[in-house]
Amino acid sequence: MYPIVAKEILSPTITKYEIKAPFIAKKRKAGNFVMLRIVEDGERIPITLVDSDSNAGTITLIVQAIGKTTKLLATKNVGDSILDVVGPLGVPTPIELHGQVVCIGGGVGTAEVYPIARALKDAGNTIFSIVGARSKDLIILEKEMGQISKEIYVTTDDGSYGRKGIVTDPLKDLLDANKDIHAVYAIGPLPMMKAVANLTKTYGTKTLVSLNAIMVDGTGMCGGCRVSIGGKMKFACVDGPEFDAHLVDFDELIMRNRTYVDLEKIADERCKLTPSIVALAGGVK
Amino acid sequence: MNYVNPMKPSERMKLPRQASIEQIAEERNKNFNEVSAGLDEARALIEAARCLECKNPVCIEGCPVTIDIRTFIQLIYKKDYIGAANKIREANYLPAICGRVCPQETQCEIVCTLGKKYEPVAIGKLERFVADYEITHNLFVPPVITNHIDKKVAVVGSGPAGITCAAELAKIGYKVTIFEALHGLGGVLRYGIPEFRLPREILDTEMERVRQLGVEIYKNFVVGRTASIDELFNEWGFEAIFLGTGAGTPTFMGIPGESLSGVYSANEYLTRINLMKAYQFPDSDTPIKVGKEVAVIGGGNTAMDAVRTSLRLGAKKAYLIYRRSRKEMPAREEEVHHAEQEGVEFMMLTNPTRIIADGNNWVSGIECQKMELGEPDESGRRKPIAIKGSEFIVPVQTVIEAVGQKPNPIIQTTTDGLNVSKWGTIVVNDVQLTSREGIFAGGDLTRGGATVILAMRDGKIAAEAIHKYLSEKPDADTKVK
Ligand SMILES: Cc1cc2nc3c(=O)[nH]c(=O)nc-3n(C[C@H](O)[C@H](O)[C@H](O)COP(=O)(O)OP(=O)(O)OC[C@H]3O[C@@H](n4cnc5c(N)ncnc54)[C@H](O)[C@@H]3O)c2cc1C
Ligand SMILES: Cc1cc2nc3c(=O)[nH]c(=O)nc-3n(C[C@H](O)[C@H](O)[C@H](O)COP(=O)(O)OP(=O)(O)OC[C@H]3O[C@@H](n4cnc5c(N)ncnc54)[C@H](O)[C@@H]3O)c2cc1C
Ligand code: SF4
Ligand code: SF4
Ligand code: FES
Numbered sequence: 001m002y003p004i005v006a007k008e009i010l011s012p013t014i015t016k017y018e019i020k021a022p023f024i025a026k027k028r029k030a031g032n033f034v035m036l037r038i039v040e041d042g043e044r045i046p047i048t049l050v051d052s053d054s055n056a057g058t059i060t061l062i063v064q065a066i067g068k069t070t071k072l073l074a075t076k077n078v079g080d081s082i083l084d085v086v087g088p089l090g091v092p093t094p095i096e097l098h099g100q101v102v103c104i105g106g107g108v109g110t111a112e113v114y115p116i117a118r119a120l121k122d123a124g125n126t127i128f129s130i131v132g133a134r135s136k137d138l139i140i141l142e143k144e145m146g147q148i149s150k151e152i153y154v155t156t157d158d159g160s161y162g163r164k165g166i167v168t169d170p171l172k173d174l175l176d177a178n179k180d181i182h183a184v185y186a187i188g189p190l191p192m193m194k195a196v197a198n199l200t201k202t203y204g205t206k207t208l209v210s211l212n213a214i215m216v217d218g219t220g221m222c223g224g225c226r227v228s229i230g231g232k233m234k235f236a237c238v239d240g241p242e243f244d245a246h247l248v249d250f251d252e253l254i255m256r257n258r259t260y261v262d263l264e265k266i267a268d269e270r271c272k273l274t275p276s277i278v279a280l281a282g283g284v285k
Numbered sequence: 286m287n288y289v290n291p292m293k294p295s296e297r298m299k300l301p302r303q304a305s306i307e308q309i310a311e312e313r314n315k316n317f318n319e320v321s322a323g324l325d326e327a328r329a330l331i332e333a334a335r336c337l338e339c340k341n342p343v344c345i346e347g348c349p350v351t352i353d354i355r356t357f358i359q360l361i362y363k364k365d366y367i368g369a370a371n372k373i374r375e376a377n378y379l380p381a382i383c384g385r386v387c388p389q390e391t392q393c394e395i396v397c398t399l400g401k402k403y404e405p406v407a408i409g410k411l412e413r414f415v416a417d418y419e420i421t422h423n424l425f426v427p428p429v430i431t432n433h434i435d436k437k438v439a440v441v442g443s444g445p446a447g448i449t450c451a452a453e454l455a456k457i458g459y460k461v462t463i464f465e466a467l468h469g470l471g472g473v474l475r476y477g478i479p480e481f482r483l484p485r486e487i488l489d490t491e492m493e494r495v496r497q498l499g500v501e502i503y504k505n506f507v508v509g510r511t512a513s514i515d516e517l518f519n520e521w522g523f524e525a526i527f528l529g530t531g532a533g534t535p536t537f538m539g540i541p542g543e544s545l546s547g548v549y550s551a552n553e554y555l556t557r558i559n560l561m562k563a564y565q566f567p568d569s570d571t572p573i574k575v576g577k578e579v580a581v582i583g584g585g586n587t588a589m590d591a592v593r594t595s596l597r598l599g600a601k602k603a604y605l606i607y608r609r610s611r612k613e614m615p616a617r618e619e620e621v622h623h624a625e626q627e628g629v630e631f632m633m634l635t636n637p638t639r640i641i642a643d644g645n646n647w648v649s650g651i652e653c654q655k656m657e658l659g660e661p662d663e664s665g666r667r668k669p670i671a672i673k674g675s676e677f678i679v680p681v682q683t684v685i686e687a688v689g690q691k692p693n694p695i696i697q698t699t700t701d702g703l704n705v706s707k708w709g710t711i712v713v714n715d716v717q718l719t720s721r722e723g724i725f726a727g728g729d730l731t732r733g734g735a736t737v738i739l740a741m742r743d744g745k746i747a748a749e750a751i752h753k754y755l756s757e758k759p760d761a762d763t764k765v766k
Contacts, residue, residue, distance in 0.1 A: 086506075233539075
């Protein structure tokens with residue numbers, strides 16, 4: 001059992017958790033994730049390791065409640081425990097000295113890019129960051145990203161905060177204005193990462209994305225998370241989750257991720273019947 | 286050598302081989318209850334009476350863990366079922382599992398003397414009978430460990446290889462810790478082999494017995510990630526390590542259409558169902574989608590399990606596509622037979638060439654080619670050759686590939702000095718020692734896909750070798766002084 005030792009609501013749907021998991025805390029590197037299962041008969045889902053404290057033996061996760069499992073997690077409080085947490089999984093981000101780097105987070109993807117941005121900064125890179133979301137209430141970690149960045153840009157689809165538009169708008173401006181940007185890290189919804197990849201390809205700028213394939217075990221055992229990278233089959237959980245954006249077949253992954261949408265809806269409907277989740281579902285929409 | 290059965294050999298030979306009590310095929314292919322209830326006491330006694338009590342019990346040589354088959358059958362004859370169970374357990378700590386899934390027909394039973402002219406003694410079924418008897422009558426007493434050795438051994442992976450190694454070492458008196466990546470114990474026994482062949486209560490009972498030996502267990506612990514092999518030695522203080530991480534990484538055929546929705550590796554399919562209980566969705570949270578028509582590719586146990594599971598999940602047609610002929614199928618004979626009874630359609634000498642999509646990126650069919658058998662290849666099996674122009678399309682909505690597995694490379698790539706073959710298996714010597722001091726390995730990790738009983742054999746040999754190694758190894762402390 002893995003007890004929750006701290007919980008903080010970052011936005012109506014996004015919550016930060018600190019969980020006791022000493023072995024994982026000791027080994028976490030930027031780019032790693034965990035698989036977690038909250039209850040018996042629950043699903044195993046992948047969540048990025050945002051931070052860790054090896055002295056306290058805790059790990060930090062930031063999770064958006066979008067379906068059955070993530071909503072169930074949102075009902076858990078300090079003192080409650082999570083049944084299974086496995087990790088750290090995935091290949092850590094290679095932290096190199098590129099010079100100037102753009103780090104882009106879309107929605108809860110900001111939580112996933114933040115540890116990478118921090119590690120890149122610690123390695124001596126200059127960070128420009130772009131944080132985007134559908135609307136103001138989904139913007140997270142703006143302060144934290146700002147602290148490690150030379151410049152930070154915020155965009156919202158509906159214009160409720162920052163610049164109206166999508167993350168590729170400020171990215172284009174940055175790439176036009178600054179010939180010394182040698183790498184781009186982008187994590188967010190697949191269409192966003194695809195748009196970033198298409199843009200940076202025209203500039204020839206090295207770009208890394210983290211692929212949110214559907215995972216079962218997270219250890220290379222099922223092949224469910226397979227993605228096509230430069231025409232070759234790779235398993236996102238053990239070969240990635242980060243890959244060269246210019247080699248990713250985004251359309252294929254977008255289609256694959258739709259495999260269970262109807263069943264996910266059934267599971268989600270079901271969880272609305274659970275009294276403890278009703279309150280939350282009311283606030284979630 | 287004394288005989289316990291007064292019957293004459295000629296009388297024994299007249300007794301027919303006893304069959305298990307089974308659920309009828311038309312019913313069982315709709316549920317996940319165990320197909321076979323095994324032998325009841327009366328049948329077990331008749332079966333035991335068939336054994337000739339050979340002076341030279343060749344059956345024992347056929348068993349990879351050399352169970353004293355003759356003696357345990359004599360004990361059954363004397364109705365000393367617990368004595369029989371204990372006799373088996375001297376050689377094999379998990380009889381309820383082996384009795385169910387061991388390919389007896391190619392091991393102990395194929396060499397049985399009675400089998401020369403008649404049908405062999407149903408050794409596997411008798412093994413299962415005593416194990417089940419002990420469970421249903423709650424008669425198991427864990428062995429008392431009198432010797433305690435103050436040395437720690439790590440076992441990585443809780444499949445049959447790891448579990449056996451851990452049990453044997455714990456019985457000798459070592460402090461044993463099992464590290465398992467998943468949240469359930471048993472390896473393939475839990476995530477691969479379905480409940481209708483190996484009920485979960487049986488598996489849980491056998492796993493609990495390993496814990497009762499004082500073995501410490503960490504689940505959710507991926508060695509190579511959560512801690513490295515070198516950390517287990519240097520920081521955790523283990524003095525020897527056994528690797529039994531299996532061959533869990535699925536391979537795909539590499540034909541077009543494999544990324545479509547509705548295409549699964551058998552591993553993913555079976556893991557969703559067995560480990561994650563997707564067949565209970567939405568009472569469980571992990572989803573699975575099974576089409577009205579399902580094609581499973583392969584001819585091994587994995588393929589049989591996937592195709593039989595598909596029928597149970599509501600498929601109206603379940604095809605088994607295999608590129609050689611039925612004779613060459615590596616699956617256990619009993620499973621092939623059961624699959625046939627349950628209504629699986631076998632498409633032999635058939636090889637898939639591409640998977641076809643509907644408009645929504647879902648599978649709608651599979652294109653196959655007819656094959657014919659040519660000259661025998663290096664393995665002695667006749668090589669299938671495609672017949673030109675024989676392509677045809679089978680409409681299916683689900684494709685499951687069960688075409689082979691290789692070892693997961695996480696440990697190999699995070700540990701220096703381990704000799705790995707070109708197939709990704711770890712190289713070991715005749716006592717399961719790897720190329721690194723103190724690290725032993727066995728099971729599918731060293732063999733590629735093999736069997737439960739061979740994994741157990743490796744675990745047992747490794748346990749003996751680890752005991753010898755640690756007994757001879759000078760104590761770290763005394764060395765410093
Ligand atoms: C490497 C990786 C890191 C991730 N990190 C984070 C993170 O830090 N914070 C965060 O909020 N989310 C993260 N996600 C996404 C998170 O795993 C999904 O939101 C979660 O699985 C949804 O589960 P659900 O039951 O709540 O929703 P569901 O209703 O079941 O699913 C909603 C959507 O989530 C995706 N999804 C569903 N099941 C899985 C699964 N088993 N594996 C992967 N995706 C799935 C599908 O696209 C699906 O349409 C990450 C995903 C990956 C692959
Ligand atoms: C569907 C199916 C049906 C089968 N049916 C039969 C049958 O009827 N009869 C028969 O004899 N054989 C059968 N087999 C083959 C048999 O199951 C295997 O040969 C046997 O399980 C191998 O045992 P093992 O202990 O080597 O590995 P496994 O059973 O594969 O167990 C390995 C364990 O190690 C864990 N692990 C892996 N990596 C790590 C890591 N880095 N850290 C920690 N833990 C790790 C895995 O999660 C797993 O639990 C079948 C196989 C399959 C897939
Ligand atoms: S373990 Fe297998 S080979 Fe050995 S006696 Fe039992 S059924 Fe036969
Ligand atoms: S070989 Fe057959 S008949 Fe002879 S002892 Fe063994 S089981 Fe009995
Ligand atoms: S999640 Fe199973 S192989 Fe990646």
